[in-house]
Amino acid sequence: MNNIINALQKRYATKKFNADFKLSAEQEQQIQDIIRLTPSSMGIQPYEVVFVKEPGLKKSLMAAAYNQGQVESSAMTIVFAIGDPIEKGWFDRQAELLIKERHMPREKAESYMNGFKSSFEGMSKAARLEWAGRQAYIALGSLLTSLAMEGLDACPMEGFDRATFDDILNLGERGLSSLVILTVGQRSPEDQTQYEAKVRKSSRELFSYALSQTPEWN
Numbered sequence: 159m160n161n162i163i164n165a166l167q168k169r170y171a172t173k174k175f176n177a178d179f180k181l182s183a184e185q186e187q188q189i190q191d192i193i194r195l196t197p198s199s200m201g202i203q204p205y206e207v208v209f210v211k212e213p214g215l216k217k218s219l220m221a222a223a224y225n226q227g228q229v230e231s232s233a234m235t236i237v238f239a240i241g242d243p244i245e246k247g248w249f250d251r252q253a254e255l256l257i258k259e260r261h262m263p264r265e266k267a268e269s270y271m272n273g274f275k276s277s278f279e280g281m282s283k284a285a286r287l288e289w290a291g292r293q294a295y296i297a298l299g300s301l302l303t304s305l306a307m308e309g310l311d312a313c314p315m316e317g318f319d320r321a322t323f324d325d326i327l328n329l330g331e332r333g334l335s336s337l338v339i340l341t342v343g344q345r346s347p348e349d350q351t352q353y354e355a356k357v358r359k360s361s362r363e364l365f366s367y368a369l370s371q372t373p374e375w376n
């Protein structure tokens with residue numbers, strides 16, 4: 159795993175990208191593959207992902223992200239948008255996919271997904287969206303590490319006005335709302351953040367091993 163750890167040491171939350179850098183078509187396809195292959199609870203993938211490359215749109219999004227420059231200088235800003243799995247009909251959709259891709263008998267696929275669907279119907283919409291958000295963050299994390307492995311730079315960002323993003327990208331009318339974004343590109347040598355040390359909790363603070371018995375000391 160050393161190559162992964164090296165990549166994680168090198169990556170950092172990029173504040174300024176080389177504005178001339180463009181992703182190749184292959185890199186964009188790979189980004190889509192990584193997101194598609196990310197696991198989610200019950201396989202529902204309760205989100206959609208919007209790619210923003212147009213300079214004018216990135217500029218408007220930057221203004222809604224408290225003028226954080228990495229949105230405009232990124233080669234692509236990736237917006238993870240969540241939806242309510244009940245309102246979006248995603249449980250029924252998943253049943254159809256199981257029938258099509260896994261050749262599951264219709265009755266089995268429907269009863270399997272209907273079980274999950276009815277327990278989600280008993281939850282508040284806010285709780286369903288919270289669950290959807292947790293799934294979206296798995297895709298975010300998976301992509302973040304994958305980009306680092308490929309030597310691409312990125313900044314995950316929650317510092318933006320979600321309602322304004324939704325307006326700019328017309329997400330509301332699609333039953334979606336923006337949750338978190340990932341700006342992607344190539345770091346600018348002028349970005350001082352890359353030269354700063356990593357700040358992390360110590361292993362002692364972060365990890366412990368659970369023991370079923372108190373060890374006996376002789």
Ligand SMILES: Cc1cc2nc3c(=O)[nH]c(=O)nc-3n(C[C@H](O)[C@H](O)[C@H](O)COP(=O)(O)O)c2cc1C
Pocket residue numbers: 169170171172173226313314315316317318338356357
């Ligand atoms: C979910 C999430 C949201 C973040 N939001 C922002 C943001 O809005 N603006 C920003 O400059 N950095 C943002 N960051 C970057 C973090 O501050 C950064 O990852 C953290 O300090 C660790 O530093 P490193 O990523 O450079 O190792 C965010 C990170 C995460 C994971």
